[in-house]
Amino acid sequence: MTTLKHSVEAEHHHGPAKGLSRWFYTTNHKDIGSMYLWFSFAMFLTGGCMALMIRAELFQPGLQLIQPDFFNQMTTMHGLIMVFGAVMPAFVGLANWMIPMMIGAPDMALPRMNNWSFWILPFAFAMMLSTLFMAGGAPNFGWTFYAPLSTTYAPPSVTFFIFAVHMMGISSIMGAINIIATILNLRAPGMTMMKLPLFVWTWLITAFLLIAVMPVLAGVVTMMLMDIHFGTSFFNAAGGGDPVLFQHVFWFFGHPEVYIMILPAFGIVSEIIPTFARKRLFGYASMVYATASIAFLSFIVWAHHMFTVGMPLVGEVFFMFSTMLIAVPTGVKVFNWVATMFRGSMTFETPMLFALAFVVLFTIGGFSGLMLAIAPADFQYHDTYFVVAHFHYVLVPGAVFSIMAGAYYWLPKWTGNMYSEALGKWHFWLSFVGVNITFFPMHFIGLAGMPRRIPDYALQFADFNAIASVGAFIFGFSQLLFLYIVIRCIRGGDKATDEVWEDPEGLEWTVASPAPYHTFSEPPLVK
Amino acid sequence: MSSEAYYVPSQSRWPILASIALFLLAYGAGSMINGLSSEESGSGGMILLAGAVLMALILIGWFGNVINESMSGLYSEQMDRSFRWGMSWFIFSEVMFFAAFFGTLFYVRTLAVPWLGGEGEKGVSNMLWEGFQAQWPLMTTPDMEQFPGPQQVIDPWHLPLLNTVLLVASSFTVTVAHKALKNNSRNNIVLWLAVTVMLAGAFLFFQAAEYIEAYEELGLTLHAGIYGATFFVLTGFHGLHVTLGTFMLLVIWLRVLRGHFEPENHFGFEAVAWYWHFVDVVWIGLFLFVYIL
Structure with missing residues (x-):
């Protein structure tokens, strides 16, 4: 016990290490969270x-700037980078920064593995981006990499x-x-599960989804690799396989994946x-x-991503109704956010503006999702810009x-300084309008029928x-x-107070701003 | 409990080194595989090898670090629980990895192949290869030139049955070793772990023999259509996991020889035992759905 205390205290007196080694060798959740966030922004x-x-290419009909094959590489890489490089790492960065502070933990449960999780990403994306410079070009089959586009007809860089x-x-x-081990095992005494902040709850469930479906993604790309090489x-019917099988396995990963990208958002x-409604x-x-x-x-x-590939009717119906069911718990959430604001003492600082825009615009994306869920109607919408509009509204x-x-x-908690509220509002309104x-x-x-993933289009779509x-x-x-x-x-x-907001x-607002390098060396008591 | 301080490890070089090693492994494997297909000789193999050696060294060093920390009593009960959660969820992720391939097998068997044969609502796909007959195991593929189906499949009641006995027995022996560890009878641990490793080795030997038989006598290959594809991907990944598990058991055995583990405190041992049981359960699924049914 004494050695244990000693080691923590020895660590506690040290601030962060100097120079680059701080970032390469760190085991600190805040350092790792910052790296995730900066990496995410670079990928964004x-x-x-x-x-x-x-x-730019789609500004006018006809081919102006880039060739169709490069256009396809752009849509593919844009999707992959935004999903795996921007949105997911940003949420993991926020989880790293906030979850230990919110549950009264000293750090993440497995700090060295934490740093490994981060440092794999720059290498993975270096490899992914390097495909742009390879013979035959980068992957050009869309971020969903459907077989046989991604197998039989893929460029060599697919490997x-x-x-x-x-x-x-x-x-x-x-x-x-x-994240799961941290939440389940490192909560401060008194921090029962039903007292967890919602950001922690949503991340707990997100982490479960990740562990359940990322291996399935690994399985499907492995089968691609086997088919190609x-x-x-x-995925080849000539041998008794089925290209539709690819879509089933991919979307078994893919649908939970889209919730991986939205549940932490619900948490935030x-x-x-509540903070800005003061309720x-x-x-x-x-x-x-x-x-x-x-x-x-x-x-x-x-x-429901595959209504048009030719499924038996019972499949269409099952997936249509199960999809519509999602509107029920999602509706509960939207209702609760609105009810939280009802008769609140609202102020509209930048975080609140983004959160409000989230509620309104995400709901629009949710409604277009409901339209897409209707199997017979989806035959009209499938693979059109309506789908692009839908998933960009939710993403x-x-x-x-x-x-944002x-x-x-949390910026004031991280840096100890207030950001410029005036510039923040400018950023919000420009983003919102844009x-x-x-x-x-x-x-x-x-709805008028313009297909997605096409570099050129008919004249009637030009204005929009x-x-x-x-x-x-x-x-x-x-x-x-x-x-x-x-x-x-x-x-x-301006210096931020410990509470920052009103x-x-x-728990994150009970510690100093900026948060000390090691937040809780001993667990706080939660009433 | 409430006054117990937390243990946070100090800075470590292993993660960044492991990321570099993983990159070399992935980049090397990619280059090598692409080289095989285009029949160019490249540096892929060398990069892959460098990555593998570096990764092996890192694993030895990193696990060595953790073992030393554990032996010098730095870990609290809380740390032990973190490791337990970590290992449990890791095994769950492995379950889902195999679920993808089992799902593939079920989809192909119950839906895709019968549809190709003209059954059901999607039976129109039979137009692609008229006269194609659905059967399982799929001996005659739609396009026999591109994917020549197997002449025969593995008889479940010879090598696979033997392998089932071996693997189930090894799950028992590792449990006996665990009991011995709890009773602190060191000689028994060493003995039963050794028996477990030998059973694992025998399993792998027979698995290899089965693959050779499949390739050389039965015409059951990766190219042999969807039956060969599902057969090899399922049994192959299982075999890789058995190999990994065998290495883990060997490490545990060596640690026991060095006097590691106490009757009350031996999570390293338990983690490997959990993993071994997982591998065993996957095999039961394979024996049932790949070989027998």
């Missing part, structure tokens, strides 16, 4: 540049894509195991809205159960806005495409303002 800009290339996905999977699984016929918004969260327990229900349903709805003003909201909400100009017209051109492209550039460049705001906040600004709930 990278994937964003690809999106702008796509939008590196497969191994990059394996590396990301290893990173995600280790990160998720770490070792003569198997999993559920932290922010307790309405319906805490129902929020927990709704999250768990959404996670459960995510495993039995996957084939950009959904997941990405929640990450979380970043503004995002809607970009994605709202896509609903219309989608031009508008969407303008919006994309507004949104894209306003993210540089975010970068400036964050750097300015790190370098100085009477917020949660």
Whole structure:
């Protein structure tokens, strides 16, 4: 026992190590969280540049800037980078920073493995991005990499894509195991499960989803690898396999994956809205159960991505109704957020603005999801810009806005300084306007029949495409303002109090701002 | 409990080194596999080898670190619980990895192949290869030139049955060794762990013999259509996991020889035992769904 105490104290007196070794060798959850967040932002800009290339080409009908094959590489890489490089690592970064502070833990449960989870990512994405410079070009089969596009007709770089996905999977699984072990085992005395902040709850469930489905993704890319190089016929009907099998296995991973990207967002918004409405969260327990229900349903709805591939009628019907069921727990959540604000003393600081925009715009994305869930109607919408509009509404003003909201909400706790509220509001309004100009017209051109993943289009879609492209550039460049705001906040600004906001709930607001390098060396007592 | 301080390890070089090793492994494997297909000789194999050697050294060093910390009593009960959660969820992730391949097998057997043969609502796909007959095991593939089906499949009641007996027996012997550890009778632990490792080795030997028989006599290969594909991917990944488990058992055996583990405190041993039981359960599933049914 004495040696144990001693080692902690010895560590406690040290601040962070000097120089680069701090980042390479660290076991500190805050360092690792920061690295995840910076990495995520770098990938967000990278994937964003690809999106702008796509939008620039689509500004006018006809081929202006890039060739169709490169266009396909851009849509593929944009999707993969945003999903695996931007959104997921951002949430893991927030989890690393906040979960130990929120549950009164000293750090993550397995700190060295934590650092490994992070450092795999830069290597994985270096390999993924290097495919752009390989003979035959980068993967060009869409982020969903359907066989046989990704097997029989794939460029040789697909092999590196497969191994990059394996590396990301290893990173995600280790990160998720770490988060689960931390939440289940490192809570301070008195922090019972039903007292956990919702961000922690949503991450617990997200981590479970990650551990359940990332291995399935590993399985499906392994089967691709075998089909391409070792003569198997999993996805080739000539040998008795089935290309549709690919879609089933992929979406068994893919649908829980989209909830992996939204459940932590629910958690963040559920932290922010009560603070700025100055009321307790309405319906805490129902929020927990709704999250768990959404996670459960995510495993039995996957084939709604495949209504048009030719499934037996009973399959279409089952997946249609199970998908519509998701609206129930999601509706509970939206209702609770609104009820939390009802008669609250609301103020509209930047985190709250992003959270409010999240509630409204995510709900729009949810409704278009309901439309897509109707199997007979989906035959019209399938693979059109309506689908693009739908998933960008849930991912950009959904997941990405929640990450921005979380970043503004916790920045003062991380840096000890307040960010510039005026610039924050500018960032919000530019993003809000940009995002809607970009994605709202896509609903219309989608319903009118414009297919997705096409570099050229018929003339009647020209106006809305031009508008969407303008919006994309507004949104894209306003993210540089975010970068400036964050750097300015790190370098100085008004000193933040420990509470930062007016009477917020949660252990993270009981520690100093900036949070000390080691938050709790002894567990705090939770009443 | 409430006044107990936490243990947070100090800085470590292993994670970043392990990331580099993993990158070399992945990049080397990718280059080598692409080289095989295009029949160019490249440096892929060397990179892969370098990555493997580096990873092996890192694993030895990193686990060595953890073992030393554990032996010098740095770990609290809480740390022990973290390891337990970690291992349990890792095994769950492995379960899901195999679930993907079992799911593939069930989908192909009950849906895809019968549809190709003209059954059911999607029977129109029979138009692709008219006259194709659905059967399982699939001996005659739709396109016999591209994917020549197997002449025969493995008889479950010879080598696979023997392997089932070996693996189930090894699950028992590792439990006997665990009991011996709890009673602190060191000689028995060493003995029963050695028996477990030998059973595992015998299993792997017979598995290899079965593969040779499949390739050389039965025409059951990776190219032999969907039956060969599912057969080899399921039994192959299981075999890889048995190999890994055997290494883990060997490490535990060597640690017992060095006097590690106490009757009350031996999570390293238990983790390996859990893993071994998991591998055993997967085999039962394989024996049932791949070989017998």
